[in-house]
Amino acid sequence: MMSGRPLIAWGGPLALLAGIFWLSLFSWSPVPIGSWQAISALLPGKVSVLSQALVLNLRLPRSLVAILLGASLAVAGCLLQTLTRNPLASPSLLGINAGASLAMVVTSAFDPSWVAGYSIALLAAMGGGLSWGVVMLLGRGWDTAGDRSRLILGGVAVSALCAALTRATLLLAEDHAWGIFHWLAGGIAHVRWREFWQLLPFSILLLPLAWLFASRLNLLQLSDDSARTLGIRLGQLRLLVNLVVVLLVGSCVSVAGPVAFLGLLVPHMARAWIGNDLRLMLPIGMLFGAVLMLLADLLARAVAFPAELPAGAMLALIGAPCFIWLVRRRT
Amino acid sequence: MKKPALTLAILLMLVALVLLLSVRYGSETLSFADLHRALQPADSHYFALVEYRLPRILLALLVGAALALSGVLVQGVIGNPLASPEILGVNHAAGLMSIGALMLFPGLSVMWLPLLAFIGALLAFALLRLAAGNSAPLRLALLGIALTALYASITDYLMLSHPLEINQALMWLTGSLWGRGWAFVYVALPWLLLLLPLSLLLCRPLDLLALGEEQATTLGINVRHAQQLILLLALALAAISVALCGPLSFIGLLAPHLTRRLVGGRHHWLIPGAMLIGALLLLLADLLARTLHPPLELPAGVLTAIIGAPYFFWLLMRTR
Amino acid sequence: MMPLILTGLSAGYTNKPVLQSLSLALPAGRITALLGPNGCGKSTLLRCCARLLTPQGGEVLLGNEDLASLSARQLGQRLALLPQQHLVPEGVSVQELVGYGRSPWLNLFGRMGTLDRQRVQAAMEQTQIAQLATQQVCKLSGGQRQRAFLAMALAQDTPLLLLDEPTTWLDINHQIELMALLRERQQQGRTVVAVLHDLNQASRYCDHLVLMSAGCVVASGTPEQVMTPALLQQVFAIKAEVHPDPVSGRPMCIVL
Numbered sequence: 076m077m078s079g080r081p082l083i084a085w086g087g088p089l090a091l092l093a094g095i096f097w098l099s100l101f102s103w104s105p106v107p108i109g110s111w112q113a114i115s116a117l118l119p120g121k122v123s124v125l126s127q128a129l130v131l132n133l134r135l136p137r138s139l140v141a142i143l144l145g146a147s148l149a150v151a152g153c154l155l156q157t158l159t160r161n162p163l164a165s166p167s168l169l170g171i172n173a174g175a176s177l178a179m180v181v182t183s184a185f186d187p188s189w190v191a192g193y194s195i196a197l198l199a200a201m202g203g204g205l206s207w208g209v210v211m212l213l214g215r216g217w218d219t220a221g222d223r224s225r226l227i228l229g230g231v232a233v234s235a236l237c238a239a240l241t242r243a244t245l246l247l248a249e250d251h252a253w254g255i256f257h258w259l260a261g262g263i264a265h266v267r268w269r270e271f272w273q274l275l276p277f278s279i280l281l282l283p284l285a286w287l288f289a290s291r292l293n294l295l296q297l298s299d300d301s302a303r304t305l306g307i308r309l310g311q312l313r314l315l316v317n318l319v320v321v322l323l324v325g326s327c328v329s330v331a332g333p334v335a336f337l338g339l340l341v342p343h344m345a346r347a348w349i350g351n352d353l354r355l356m357l358p359i360g361m362l363f364g365a366v367l368m369l370l371a372d373l374l375a376r377a378v379a380f381p382a383e384l385p386a387g388a389m390l391a392l393i394g395a396p397c398f399i400w401l402v403r404r405r406t
Numbered sequence: 407m408k409k410p411a412l413t414l415a416i417l418l419m420l421v422a423l424v425l426l427l428s429v430r431y432g433s434e435t436l437s438f439a440d441l442h443r444a445l446q447p448a449d450s451h452y453f454a455l456v457e458y459r460l461p462r463i464l465l466a467l468l469v470g471a472a473l474a475l476s477g478v479l480v481q482g483v484i485g486n487p488l489a490s491p492e493i494l495g496v497n498h499a500a501g502l503m504s505i506g507a508l509m510l511f512p513g514l515s516v517m518w519l520p521l522l523a524f525i526g527a528l529l530a531f532a533l534l535r536l537a538a539g540n541s542a543p544l545r546l547a548l549l550g551i552a553l554t555a556l557y558a559s560i561t562d563y564l565m566l567s568h569p570l571e572i573n574q575a576l577m578w579l580t581g582s583l584w585g586r587g588w589a590f591v592y593v594a595l596p597w598l599l600l601l602l603p604l605s606l607l608l609c610r611p612l613d614l615l616a617l618g619e620e621q622a623t624t625l626g627i628n629v630r631h632a633q634q635l636i637l638l639l640a641l642a643l644a645a646i647s648v649a650l651c652g653p654l655s656f657i658g659l660l661a662p663h664l665t666r667r668l669v670g671g672r673h674h675w676l677i678p679g680a681m682l683i684g685a686l687l688l689l690l691a692d693l694l695a696r697t698l699h700p701p702l703e704l705p706a707g708v709l710t711a712i713i714g715a716p717y718f719f720w721l722l723m724r725t726r
Numbered sequence: 727m728m729p730l731i732l733t734g735l736s737a738g739y740t741n742k743p744v745l746q747s748l749s750l751a752l753p754a755g756r757i758t759a760l761l762g763p764n765g766c767g768k769s770t771l772l773r774c775c776a777r778l779l780t781p782q783g784g785e786v787l788l789g790n791e792d793l794a795s796l797s798a799r800q801l802g803q804r805l806a807l808l809p810q811q812h813l814v815p816e817g818v819s820v821q822e823l824v825g826y827g828r829s830p831w832l833n834l835f836g837r838m839g840t841l842d843r844q845r846v847q848a849a850m851e852q853t854q855i856a857q858l859a860t861q862q863v864c865k866l867s868g869g870q871r872q873r874a875f876l877a878m879a880l881a882q883d884t885p886l887l888l889l890d891e892p893t894t895w896l897d898i899n900h901q902i903e904l905m906a907l908l909r910e911r912q913q914q915g916r917t918v919v920a921v922l923h924d925l926n927q928a929s930r931y932c933d934h935l936v937l938m939s940a941g942c943v944v945a946s947g948t949p950e951q952v953m954t955p956a957l958l959q960q961v962f963a964i965k966a967e968v969h970p971d972p973v974s975g976r977p978m979c980i981v982l
Contacts, residue, residue, distance in 0.1 A: 626802020
């Protein structure tokens with residue numbers, strides 16, 4: 076618990092982020108990039124060398140998207156866990172990822188040219204919102220006094236349903252199957268500046284918004300009755316939080332495909348690091364999320380160099396054992 | 407609530423009806439006269455009926471019942487109506503094993519897949535027990551979910567690195583009854599004839615477990631032993647099903663749920679009822695798979711998902 | 727006759743045990759009440775007696791047998807428990823639920839014989855729910871459900887009956903009936919142990935009282951021995967006077 080030592084509490088993750096960001100710019104590249112060239116490419120001035128061009132056009136957007144992705148998913152996870160008072164809630168376990176993916180796959184099977192721009196992010200968000208709604212109703216997510224596991228199991232069931240329908244669509248749309256399938260594994264290898272600009276408005280808008288509501292969200296950790304008598308408009312707040320979560324996840328899925336485990340693990344890491352206060356947890360979560368995503372992407376490049384593993388698979392390889400450890404500790 | 411016996415009788419009749427329809431319809435429709443003649447080896451329809459349709463629908467009957475039963479057992483142990491055999495990780499592990507083998511040995515005969523899938527399922531269970539230790543069923547379920555995510559990732563990676571085999575792999579991963587002949591039925595029959603009656607002995611322990619672990623303990627059941635035995639049985643049934651037909655989802659989730667609505671919670675009605683509904687679901691899915699768009703055949707696994715979707719929404723309506 | 731003897735019992739839910747080296751002898755063939763403020767360990771004690779909790783130290787002897795050495799089935803034949811909270815499955819009728827109580831006596835196939843059916847019917851009549859026999863348990867009111875589960879415990883027909891706060895959901899007339907029922911069981915030679923909240927009810931209907939506080943037994947004996955102003959002050963931090971109940975003659979406490 077680092078709440079008493081702000082320098083380490085904040086400085087540590089920031090330093091780590093900076094370090095990994097720098098590493099991601101030049102390491103494990105098929106065309107060698109010098110570590111100093113990576114920095115010099117960022118500074119204003121003419122881009123003369125190929126490696127510097129690579130950094131500016133490939134590595135930089137990729138790393139920036141990784142940061143936004145990690146931060147967004149981490150915050151989405153924190154919000155979900157607070158909303159449902161369930162420590163195992165996360166976008167992938169609750170079916171939001173699966174619903175968003177399904178929406179995108181169905182759309183692209185109809186017409187691949189639709190898979191671009193802001194409209195696709197909103198489409199993914201709608202798909203995610205729909206499956207999320209189904210899960211919440213099935214799993215009685217509002218009834219937090221009851222069986223916690225019901226929500227998770229409902230999420231698994233709906234995710235499985237979406238996955239089956241996704242596979243069905245893939246089978247029927249054979250010619251597009253390869254491209255979609257690659258995207259379904261979750262990763263940022265294909266990311267360029269276009270995807271960055273696609274993701275940025277959502278993150279820039281929603282992350283500070285979530286943080287503004289943090290103090291009210293803290294009260295969500297109490298029972299419904301207590302929160303109401305403390306002056307919270309419960310219905311409104313919940314609706315807003317749901318909207319923020321669905322938009323964050325939808326925009327991330329539309330850029331990088333469904334990425335699992337970030338939204339589940341980072342809130343726990345943030346809680347262990349800085350405590351339960353969402354006003355601190357959210358920013359720290361953003362830092363940790365960014366670090367984790369960059370790390371996963373880095374390892375995904377390193378493990379099978381010069382080929383690349385999808386970053387989503389890497390996260391699953393790290394995340395699944397962590398999840399197992401988490402479940403063993405908490406139940 | 408209707409008398410359970412009456413409900414079971416109606417279900418039995420429905421199964422018989424769908425059996426008959428399955429035999430008649432497909433890529434070509436056989437009239438009753440055709441059916442009668444087709445039993446002779448010399449007849450032109452002999453192949454379509456005896457070598458193609460009959461083993462397939464028998465398998466659908468057996469596997470549908472087995473999956474439904476597996477679902478009842480898992481729900482009885484985990485104590486949650488949203489639990490299903492998929493949680494044990496069996497489907498994904500079996501899929502991983504098969505895909506892995508297909509990738510590593512591209513010329514591998516399809517006949518090996520059932521065995522590999524079965525081994526994969528057993529390994530998954532061993533891994534799950536290792537990770538969970540002797541813990542409560544709920545923790546087991548959550549760990550199963552974690553492991554499932556792991557297997558799915560590895561499978562995805564394998565498929566991505568071998569793009570040529572994707573369509574074939576996708577077919578296997580969805581589960582279907584295509585190309586399943588008498589050999590598959592002969593493999594399934596002895597196992598299921600053994601395991602299905604065994605499960606009837608578990609009716610009382612399952613009923614008592616429904617009262618909660620504590621009450622079950624004071625009523626004279628060794629709760630942990632009972633839970634482990636039941637899970638093992640559920641696993642065996644699910645593993646055999648996956649080995650024969652690939653991973654078929656939702657039967658293990660829907661059939662027990664649906665049956666509970668119709669006949670209540672007592673297992674000596676629930677078990678036969680669920681088996682009938684499971685058989686019905688799979689027979690229906692296979693029938694639709696063959697007749698929706700002939701001669702193209704959709705995998706039955708796709709149809710179980712499509713049947714599953716409206717059911718979920720119906721569940722929602724009821725919850726409100 | 728089944729005396730319940732606990733020696734050196736240490737038990738709890740985490741590393742810090744709720745009960746520490748507790749020794750207690752509960753008389754056979756009597757009704758014993760476990761009393762004490764919240765958190766004193768009376769439910770923990772009861773659960774140890776039902777072997778729902780594995781003690782970290784010490785042993786529980788039922789009759790002459792160590793509780794830990796009994797098989798699950800033998801346990802079900804020696805003691806029955808009415809817990810505080812019930813998990814109610816759907817689609818089960820009252821008669822079927824009470825029938826579950828016969829499980830420890832049935833063979834592998836679970837066939838109920840004439841004796842089993844008689845016990846089930848008698849249990850339902852004693853708890854006055856015979857007219858609800860075909861109704862679904864999940865549709866009953868809290869009090870009716872409590873009586874159904876009580877009937878299940880009675881149908882189990884064991885020498886030892888344990889009850890955890892059995893009067894919680896019941897109207898006062900049903901509470902009196904329950905206590906009268908326990909008195910009948912005791913007169914048949916069974917041992918009854920119940921966790922109760924109401925001091926005066928315990929004093930009036932039970933033969934033996936155990937007063938607990940902070941995981942220890944403060945006093946154990948007849949109502950006359952245990953219900954004293956000094957002990958009540960010590961355990962419950964109340965000032966009370968104790969007078970004989972005008973109807974039963976048992977000690978009755980009146981809080982000042």
